[in-house]
Amino acid sequence: MGIEKLKTVLKNEKTNNTLILKTPIIGASGTYGYNIEYADFINLDYLGAISTKGITLESRLGNDGDRIFEVQGGMINRIGLENVGIENFIKEKLPVLKEKKIDFLLNIAGNTIEDYEKLALIASQNEIKALEVNVSCPNVKQGCLEFGLNPESLFSLTSKIRKNYKGFLIVKLSPNTSDIKSLAMAAESGGADCISAINTLRGLGVDIKYIGNKFIKKMVQGGLSGSCIKPVALYMVNQIKNAVKIPVIAMGGICKLSDLFEFILAGADAFQIGTANFQTPSICTSLALELCEFMEKNNFYDFETLKGAILNG
Amino acid sequence: MKKDYKGKIELIENIALDTYKMVILSDLRWANPAQFISILCGNKTMRRPFSISDFEKKEKESLTTILFKLKGEGTSYLKNLKKGDEIDFLAPLGNGFKIENKKSLLIGAGIGIAPMLFLKKELNEKNIENFLISGFKNENEIIKGSDKTVIGGSVMDNIEELIKEKNIELIYACGPKVVLKMVDELSTKLNTPSQLALEKVMACSIGVCRGCVIKLIRNNKIQNYSVCKDGPVFFGGEIIWE
Numbered sequence: 001m002g003i004e005k006l007k008t009v010l011k012n013e014k015t016n017n018t019l020i021l022k023t024p025i026i027g028a029s030g031t032y033g034y035n036i037e038y039a040d041f042i043n044l045d046y047l048g049a050i051s052t053k054g055i056t057l058e059s060r061l062g063n064d065g066d067r068i069f070e071v072q073g074g075m076i077n078r079i080g081l082e083n084v085g086i087e088n089f090i091k092e093k094l095p096v097l098k099e100k101k102i103d104f105l106l107n108i109a110g111n112t113i114e115d116y117e118k119l120a121l122i123a124s125q126n127e128i129k130a131l132e133v134n135v136s137c138p139n140v141k142q143g144c145l146e147f148g149l150n151p152e153s154l155f156s157l158t159s160k161i162r163k164n165y166k167g168f169l170i171v172k173l174s175p176n177t178s179d180i181k182s183l184a185m186a187a188e189s190g191g192a193d194c195i196s197a198i199n200t201l202r203g204l205g206v207d208i209k210y211i212g213n214k215f216i217k218k219m220v221q222g223g224l225s226g227s228c229i230k231p232v233a234l235y236m237v238n239q240i241k242n243a244v245k246i247p248v249i250a251m252g253g254i255c256k257l258s259d260l261f262e263f264i265l266a267g268a269d270a271f272q273i274g275t276a277n278f279q280t281p282s283i284c285t286s287l288a289l290e291l292c293e294f295m296e297k298n299n300f301y302d303f304e305t306l307k308g309a310i311l312n313g
Numbered sequence: 314m315k316k317d318y319k320g321k322i323e324l325i326e327n328i329a330l331d332t333y334k335m336v337i338l339s340d341l342r343w344a345n346p347a348q349f350i351s352i353l354c355g356n357k358t359m360r361r362p363f364s365i366s367d368f369e370k371k372e373k374e375s376l377t378t379i380l381f382k383l384k385g386e387g388t389s390y391l392k393n394l395k396k397g398d399e400i401d402f403l404a405p406l407g408n409g410f411k412i413e414n415k416k417s418l419l420i421g422a423g424i425g426i427a428p429m430l431f432l433k434k435e436l437n438e439k440n441i442e443n444f445l446i447s448g449f450k451n452e453n454e455i456i457k458g459s460d461k462t463v464i465g466g467s468v469m470d471n472i473e474e475l476i477k478e479k480n481i482e483l484i485y486a487c488g489p490k491v492v493l494k495m496v497d498e499l500s501t502k503l504n505t506p507s508q509l510a511l512e513k514v515m516a517c518s519i520g521v522c523r524g525c526v527i528k529l530i531r532n533n534k535i536q537n538y539s540v541c542k543d544g545p546v547f548f549g550g551e552i553i554w555e
Contacts, residue, residue, distance in 0.1 A: 030522065031517070031521065031522060032521060033520065033521040033522075037519060037520055037521045037542075038519075038521070041315065041316065041317055041403075041519070053523075061528075061536075061537055062523060062526070062537065064555065065555065066514070067523070067524045067525075067526070068359070068514055068515075068516050068522070068524035068525075069514075070357065070358055070359045070514075071358075073356075073358070074358050075358045075359060075516060077516070077522070077524060079522070079523050079524065082523045082526070082537060226358045227358075275358060275516075277517070277521075278358065278359060278360065278516045278517045278518075278522065279353060279357075279358060279359075279360065280317075280353070281317055281403065281517075281519070282317060
């Protein structure tokens with residue numbers, strides 16, 4: 001099938017910084033591991049890229065206790081950014097990604113501005129093509145949340161990362177704000193080439209049952225994801241698109257072809273698939289194939305034409 | 314190879330109180346005791362993991378048996394399926410027991426008996442002497458197939474005497490955390506090696522999401538291991554119980 005139809009060009013018109021993807025379908029951070037694990041289940045050729053697990057300066061063991069909780073239409077997670085740390089990533093994971101020619105976005109997270117600056121520098125030194133900055137992970141008690149929720153600090157953070165990193169810079173925004181537009185504009189003026197959104201919504205999973213003569217209870221507080229967050233994601237993507245000129249990678253509850261169309265209409269230039277990978281490990285591949293099939297059947301020459309037809313038709 | 318299989322239900326049967334047996338016909342080629350499958354349950358976000366309790370290879374296809382207890386929406390969905398319905402499952406997942414030619418005690422607490430029935434069959438085929446003890450809360454919850462069944466009390470009652478009396482050299486166990494922790498402690502005390510099959514809520518079931526990790530001491534280092542990919546079998550003495 002003519003997968004070349006799905007070629008997607010994300011370009012910052014102001015600086016001409018560009019990221020070229022084979023397809024607009026990207027595996028979302030945290031649901032693809034270090035991008036090697038899914039090789040058993042799917043043909044990675046149909047993925048535009050994979051966003052790595054969030055990488056921090058030092059390795060992290062993540063949170064103790066229950067880490068995942070299923071809710072209607074989704075799930076709550078509080079993994080706590082468990083990862084091998086940037087040094088091990090560069091040493092152990094990067095060679096495999098290079099050898100297997102897997103396109104990826106390096107997703108980074110930090111507790112301080114200095115963390116991010118160092119991570120950006122290491123990414124630069126290792127010629128990492130695209131960086132996705134997590135300024136919105138709601139799981140870590142210090143740091144992350146504040147950067148992403150205040151336009152001034154987000155501007156300052158983005159500019160400092162920009163200084164150390166010349167590649168394609170994506171800032172991933174949190175939906176846990178009343179003013180997503182200002183945050184998107186702050187990232188853009190700080191030098192971001194692209195916005196990805198949305199990260200998980202803050203949520204609380206509660207399980208309470210009356211067994212015997214007492215209540216058995218459990219509460220898990222973390223990030224909500226899955227199809228239940230789609231309307232929020234559509235709204236946020238639309239708000240962002242109206243506020244900035246740089247491209248937008250949309251995510252939040254995408255699991256079927258019609259979701260892709262909905263997000264294009266809201267303002268998406270590419271997509272990330274997250275929680276749906278757990279239901280169906282092959283979802284990214286099958287979405288790319290379905291999209292391709294739809295375009296061939298209905299004579300859409302390329303992805304840009306399809307976007308044009310949805311937005312202007 | 315691990316794969317997303319589409320199987321068909323060959324049999325679904327209520328075998329004890331709130332307990333079901335499901336046999337799935339598919340082209341899965343191999344499975345070992347304590348490995349599991351992860352079933353898509355309707356529109357639920359998270360697949361549900363089930364230990365394989367029997368595996369029978371035919372010429373081109375195979376029969377995979379699981380046992381499950383009604384627990385929530387996932388298992389309620391499965392219970393209502395009928396013979397011939399399609400089952401979407403990932404398999405064979407995790408690492409099975411490391412079978413050794415040693416006099417073995419198999420402990421299955423409650424639905425934890427599932428992998429033990431499969432293990433017992435394998436040990437019998439290899440002529441490895443074994444004894445399966447299982448425990449259930451009530452008479453009507455009993456799943457058959459054990460050499461000894463404890464009803465009401467704990468499966469761990471008098472187990473130390475049993476180990477000594479039968480000169481047990483290796484313990485395999487599956488069941489609730491509280492039982493596995495007791496087996497772990499006993500195995501350390503008696504210096505009898507044990508292999509414990511753990512259960513944890515999972516999202517991806519293939520080692521990606523890090524939702525089901527536990528802490529182990531291995532090679533003098535405390536690290537996270539995922540129950541789905543690195544387990545579900547871990548060795549006595551290495552688990553840091555939460």
